[in-house]
Amino acid sequence: MFRRLTRCPLIVILTATVAGAAVQDRPPVTGWQSPPEAIRKVLHAPQLPSVWTSPTGEYLLLADPVIYPPLAELAAPMHKLAGMRIDPVVNFFYGLHGATSPRLIKVANSAETSLDLPEEAEVFDVAWTVDGRRFALTVKHADHIGLWVGAVNGDLAKIDDLAINHLLGAGVEWLPDQKHLLVRRIPKRGAPPEPPAIPAGPKILEGKGASARSTYEARNLLETATDEALFEYYTTSELIVLDPDKNEIRILGKPDVYASADFSPDGRFFLVERLVGPWSHEVAWYRFAREIEVWDAQGQLIATVASLPLADQVPTHGVPLGPRGTSWRATAPHTLFWVEALDGGNPVTEVPYRDRLMRLKAPFTGEPEEVFRAEHRIGNWQAGWGAEGGTLMLTQRERMRRWLYTWLLDVDKGTSRLWFDHNEDDSYASPGYPVHHVLPNGRLVLHQQGNAVYFSGIGATDQGYRPFLDLRDLETGEVQRLFRCHPDRYEHFVAFTGDEEHFVMSSESAVDTPNYYLATLGEPIEAPAGEATRTYTRVPITRFEDPTPELRRIERRIVRYEREDGVPLSFQLHLPSGYREGTPLPTVVYAYPLEYADPATAGQVRGSAQRFSRIYGASPLFFLLQGYALLDNTTMPMIGDPETTYDTFVPQLVADAEAAVAKAVEIGVADPKRIGIIGHSHGGLMVANLLAHTDLFAAGIARSGSYNKTNQPFGFQSERRSLFEARDVYIQVSPTFFADKVNEPILIIHGDADSNPGTLTFQSEVFFEAVRGSGGTARLVLLPFEDHGYRARESVEHVLWEQLRWFDKYVKGAGARE
Numbered sequence: 106m107f108r109r110l111t112r113c114p115l116i117v118i119l120t121a122t123v124a125g126a127a128v129q130d131r132p133p134v135t136g137w138q139s140p141p142e143a144i145r146k147v148l149h150a151p152q153l154p155s156v157w158t159s160p161t162g163e164y165l166l167l168a169d170p171v172i173y174p175p176l177a178e179l180a181a182p183m184h185k186l187a188g189m190r191i192d193p194v195v196n197f198f199y200g201l202h203g204a205t206s207p208r209l210i211k212v213a214n215s216a217e218t219s220l221d222l223p224e225e226a227e228v229f230d231v232a233w234t235v236d237g238r239r240f241a242l243t244v245k246h247a248d249h250i251g252l253w254v255g256a257v258n259g260d261l262a263k264i265d266d267l268a269i270n271h272l273l274g275a276g277v278e279w280l281p282d283q284k285h286l287l288v289r290r291i292p293k294r295g296a297p298p299e300p301p302a303i304p305a306g307p308k309i310l311e312g313k314g315a316s317a318r319s320t321y322e323a324r325n326l327l328e329t330a331t332d333e334a335l336f337e338y339y340t341t342s343e344l345i346v347l348d349p350d351k352n353e354i355r356i357l358g359k360p361d362v363y364a365s366a367d368f369s370p371d372g373r374f375f376l377v378e379r380l381v382g383p384w385s386h387e388v389a390w391y392r393f394a395r396e397i398e399v400w401d402a403q404g405q406l407i408a409t410v411a412s413l414p415l416a417d418q419v420p421t422h423g424v425p426l427g428p429r430g431t432s433w434r435a436t437a438p439h440t441l442f443w444v445e446a447l448d449g450g451n452p453v454t455e456v457p458y459r460d461r462l463m464r465l466k467a468p469f470t471g472e473p474e475e476v477f478r479a480e481h482r483i484g485n486w487q488a489g490w491g492a493e494g495g496t497l498m499l500t501q502r503e504r505m506r507r508w509l510y511t512w513l514l515d516v517d518k519g520t521s522r523l524w525f526d527h528n529e530d531d532s533y534a535s536p537g538y539p540v541h542h543v544l545p546n547g548r549l550v551l552h553q554q555g556n557a558v559y560f561s562g563i564g565a566t567d568q569g570y571r572p573f574l575d576l577r578d579l580e581t582g583e584v585q586r587l588f589r590c591h592p593d594r595y596e597h598f599v600a601f602t603g604d605e606e607h608f609v610m611s612s613e614s615a616v617d618t619p620n621y622y623l624a625t626l627g628e629p630i631e632a633p634a635g636e637a638t639r640t641y642t643r644v645p646i647t648r649f650e651d652p653t654p655e656l657r658r659i660e661r662r663i664v665r666y667e668r669e670d671g672v673p674l675s676f677q678l679h680l681p682s683g684y685r686e687g688t689p690l691p692t693v694v695y696a697y698p699l700e701y702a703d704p705a706t707a708g709q710v711r712g713s714a715q716r717f718s719r720i721y722g723a724s725p726l727f728f729l730l731q732g733y734a735l736l737d738n739t740t741m742p743m744i745g746d747p748e749t750t751y752d753t754f755v756p757q758l759v760a761d762a763e764a765a766v767a768k769a770v771e772i773g774v775a776d777p778k779r780i781g782i783i784g785h786s787h788g789g790l791m792v793a794n795l796l797a798h799t800d801l802f803a804a805g806i807a808r809s810g811s812y813n814k815t816n817q818p819f820g821f822q823s824e825r826r827s828l829f830e831a832r833d834v835y836i837q838v839s840p841t842f843f844a845d846k847v848n849e850p851i852l853i854i855h856g857d858a859d860s861n862p863g864t865l866t867f868q869s870e871v872f873f874e875a876v877r878g879s880g881g882t883a884r885l886v887l888l889p890f891e892d893h894g895y896r897a898r899e900s901v902e903h904v905l906w907e908q909l910r911w912f913d914k915y916v917k918g919a920g921a922r923e
Contacts, residue, residue, distance in 0.1 A: 137899045138906040144727050150652040155204045159237030160543040162602025168204030168228045176897040179890035186336045188323035188389025203227030218259040234283045235543050241277045254349040270342035281372040281546035289342035292360040298334040323389035324860040333384045357404030370546045371438035375400040392416040399469045408469035420451040421820045435490040435548035441465040444483045492550045507702045530706040537562020561598040569713035572597035589637040595715040613717040616657050621646040658682035661714040666768040668760050673708030676739040681729045689776035691917040695725040696739035697788040700750045700823045707742030723904040725783050734774050739765050751824045754838045766801050781916035793840035796847045804850040804915035811864045812872035813841040844875030850882035852911040856891030
């Protein structure tokens, strides 16, 4: 759907006064506002660069991210098409930015080479050759997405007369020969279809006997015949093979709507997924009907693997029928694998097996072969191929237990066995994620040393994150911890360079700017369980400077405590510069409720007190610059059976908040009369409920929230039951029904173009009216052109001004008023 500019770019603000009073006589402050200079200085300080690492780890490509675009950019025309917001000028995602000023850093000696890209051009993606000597840049220009090809010697050239279509997948990738590029280019075409001045008729939806769909189906869907035509216009691409040295192209097939396109590891065949109409107005593009085909290297059809129908009846938390994740086996010349459901895609259907893994060999015209049956839903398998033989690492997820099982298959021998398993919520026991290695044909496989696989992870502990690098034996499962971050820093593995004894790491602390280092593993040492068994040394690669030294005076601690029922909880305590121990401060609590099946994992510590403080966007961390204490990442767990967790949502929320406030007061940080709470999205629902059901807080700020779950009648968050199956639950978690109990001031902020299905803008408008009509103190701020998060410079600055002004009046000033 094409958005016309029907509203002037002025902020919309409505305010109601204290209980029992009429709407205030003085009109509310309007127009764009800015926070104090100290906050603006930090907000607009230079950003640390984005980094792309070469496959060999020998080079880093750095570029400076573009953030906070002007509101005028968000006000520009865009199209809402099949779950996407499309910028018609560049044929790319609306409002999305990359990074400027690219340059190369050689890891061995830190030598820097600038790349000659136009000043305003933005790098979106980098595709390296396997040897790490050349790269292809996907670059946003003023009127198109272009292609630049460069080398580590600094050479860089634009491919002329070529515009990339990057909407439905990667627009550029190297072929197995590492000499040619597969490119999705925009074909020659006329002007886009124009919407009629007057609609051809009313908007009509009809249903008859259809099954319920999750409320979390995408928005920005097609609505008219013009939308359908625009969807085809902007998503149609032409597949070409490009020789960047000779600037020669070879066209594969005809222009079409390609969801994916991928050459086989040996380069002989070509796997293609084409979307086919008619285009649905009910679901996003990734649910559209499609043809999965194998072509030869010249673009001629060899075989149709599957014809998948429109997936518009997928059960809540379920999967579509038919092949999922069809892809080439990385360690075979040209063999296809995919997964398909055995339970009709419905997670509540009782069956002995939910999924199966299938194989199809050339010439792709025979019957596919079943390789493995899984008791639970399969995920995370396509990048699980071992470096040699038929090894495949595959993960199953048991939904009710929230449990992950990692299996090892040998698809050649037909064997399978469980390798390890763990609670998906247990961060302390998380094995991390496998490190990958790139084969000469560009395929990712598990990075192995002999019969063991490298894993890296965040290393959560009760003292905070301590990232690690492990070797996990494929036969015994035994783990050797090669590296673990020291408790006084935050360091993590980035990539191997040269060999497995040397790697690039990122290192920072609360006072040291994040920088990249070349780490070298040393001698084996005796170490307690869970600690590193090798020493290491490091030398700097980059020397980024601190853009906001004033933030180094902020103090951080991890505070642990318990809920009344014994559930362990924690928050990250941030204290402003110059804080005197034992002095109660006005305090801000920031949190987001999460669901857990096991109380033992619900209160695990998240984050690290050793991270280098950087503050972006409308972060509550900015309150620290104005003398507030902050309880960040305050754990608000909802514990119980995944099917019924929300039966006790409000009582658990209250218990969580009571415990956090009590702890903050006990340690002498928080003034109990001057505590405010802030939350975004599901956190906004949390804020409204806590103001309705407790008197713990002097005021609240609820951003982009959902306040009436009956508007999501077929599920929300982890809740699968419909409104008609759990009517009382839907009402009890919805603060709109308890708006008359909100007797503390609440600031409600929302993007006026929120496309998140569960938090459409009207949720805030109705909740505000409910509080205002009940005599409560409320202020509604609607940000024009903003989505679920806030991006424009004007919007971010204004939200910071609103938040600070609200809490200065109703939290910091609460004691004085009383």
